[in-house]
Amino acid sequence: MAETLTAEGPDDGAETHAAVLVEPDRMGAFESRLVRLNKKASKFGLEPIVVTKVQCVPFRRHLETIGRDGDRLLSSLVEVRNGERGRAGDAVLMNRVSLRYPIVKLGAWQVVGKVEAVEGGCLVFCVTAVAEDASEVRGRSQAKLVCEHCKRERRRAGVFVLREDGPGRYMQVGSGCLKDFTGIDPGAALFLAKLHEVIRLAEEEADEFARSSRRNAVETVGFLADVSFLSDRGGFVSSARAQEQGVEPTYSEASRMWTLLERDEALRAAYRAAIEAHQEAAERVRAWGLTKEGETDFDANTKLLLAQDYLQMKPRHLALAAATVAMHRKATAEAKRRSEPSDHVGVVGEKRVAVLTVERVVELENPYSRAAAFLVLLRDEQGNKLAWRSAAVPRELVQGQGKRVEAGFKVKRHGDYKGSAQTDVTHVQIKGWLEPLPH
DSSP: OOOOEEEOOOTTOSEEEEEEEEOGGGHHHHHHHHHHHHHHHHHTTOOOOEEEEEEEEEEEEEEEEESTTSOEEEEEEEEOOTTOOOOGGGEEEEEEEEEEEEOOEETTEEEEEEEEEETTEEEEEEOSOOHHHHHHHHHHTTSOOOOTTTOOOSOOSEEEEEEETTTOOEEEEEHHHHHHHHSOOHHHHHHHHHHHHHHHHHHHHHHHHHHSOOOOEEEHHHHHHHHHHHHHHHOOOOHHHHHHHTOOOHHHHHHTHHHHHHHOHHHHHHHHHHHHHHHHHHHHHHHHHHHOOOOSHHHHHHHHHHTSSEEESOHHHHHHHHHHHHHHHHHHHHHHHHHSOOOOOSOTTOEEEEEEEEEEEEEEOOTTOSSOEEEEEEEETTOOEEEEEESOOOHHHHTOTTOEEEEEEEEEEEEEETTEEEEEEEEEEEEEESSOOOO
16 A cells, blocks of 8 residues: 655756655644654755645555455555546545655765664664665665774664665765765764655555545545435435434435445345436436536535545535435426426315325415414325415424325415416315324
C-alpha cells in the first residue's frame, strides 16, 4: 500500500521530489510535521519542503481471504482507474501529496542515508528512493560503524552514507568528519533523515488504514442506489423523522449497506435481484438533481455533492444526497398524477362512499383560527382526483399518505387543477382503512 515516489534531480540540482499517500483526516498532522521540519531547514540554510500538489484519489477496498484454511481476511486498497465502478461501500479517498525538498549535496558527494547505533542493533534511515542506496545503507548497518574518512578506530554512535556521482562509489563518514569531508553540516544531513521519518510515518499510517476496515467515502451513484433500495423496502426515513421516532435514518443505513448485507441472507438475495434497477434509478436521480432548477441552499448544496463521484462519510453530506432520492420520487409521482386523466365524481350535493388513496396532505395557513388547516388530495379507484380542505382533518388521515381508505364524502364542487378535472368534497368520514397505518 505504501506509495513513496522519489525522482532524482539533475546532477547539479538542489532539490528532489516525492509523493506520499495521506488519509484525509491525517492531513493536519502531516502538515504540522512538515512545518516543524521546515524550521530545521531554515536553521541550516536549506530550501524548505514545499507541497506542490494535493490530489484526492479514489481507491476501492479489496478483501482477500488468506491462510491455509482461508480463515483470515486481508484488506488492501486498489486505485480506481477511469471508468471503473465498484460497490458504494468499498470506496476510499486518499490524498496524494507531492513534495519538493532539497538535496543535501556538495561537489561530487550526496548524502543518501544514516546508520545510527542503538542497543541491540542499528537504526537505518535512507533519504532517497534509489534501490541501490537503500541496499547499501542497510548493508552497512550490519558492519562496524567506522569513519572511512579519518579511519580512526573508535566506537561511533552513527555514520552518514554518501554516494559519489559518476562511478556511484559509496562511503560512510562519521558525523564529526562530515563537514570536513563535504562541507555539509551534520545537522543538515540529519534534516533529510528526519524528512524520511515523516514520509515513512505517513506510509505506515496509510498502510494501517488500508489493512483496517475503515471507510471514509462512498461512491455517489452506488450510495443513491442503496438509498433507493432501502426506500422501497421500508420507506424513506429523513433525519428529522428519525429523530422524532427514535429510528435510524435511511442515509445512515445506506452508508453501512455492506454490514447489513453480511448479516442478512434474505436481504442479500433481495439486493442482488433488485440493485441493477436501483442503480439505473440512481443515475436518473443524479441527472435530475444536477439539472433541477432552484435557488435554495439545499438545491445548491445537493448539486455540488451530486457532481462528485464520491461522497465523504460526513452525515450532513450523506443526508443531503439521500434526500434527493425522496425528492425525485415525489416529483416523479406528482408529474405522473398530473398527466393521468381524471373525471369529475358524482353530482354537486351528492353524498357518496368510495375507496380512496390518500395521495398528499398539505398544511395550510388558517387566517381564522390557530388550529391547523389541511388540504387532503385523494384519488379514487378510477384515478379521479378529489380535494378536501378542512381544519378538522383526522390525525390518522394526515398520517395515512399513500394508504387506501374507505370513506364517505359530499360533493361540493366540480373544478379544475392545472388542466385536470378535480372534485372538491366536504364532510369526509373514515369508515375503515384497507392498509395498516404507520405507528
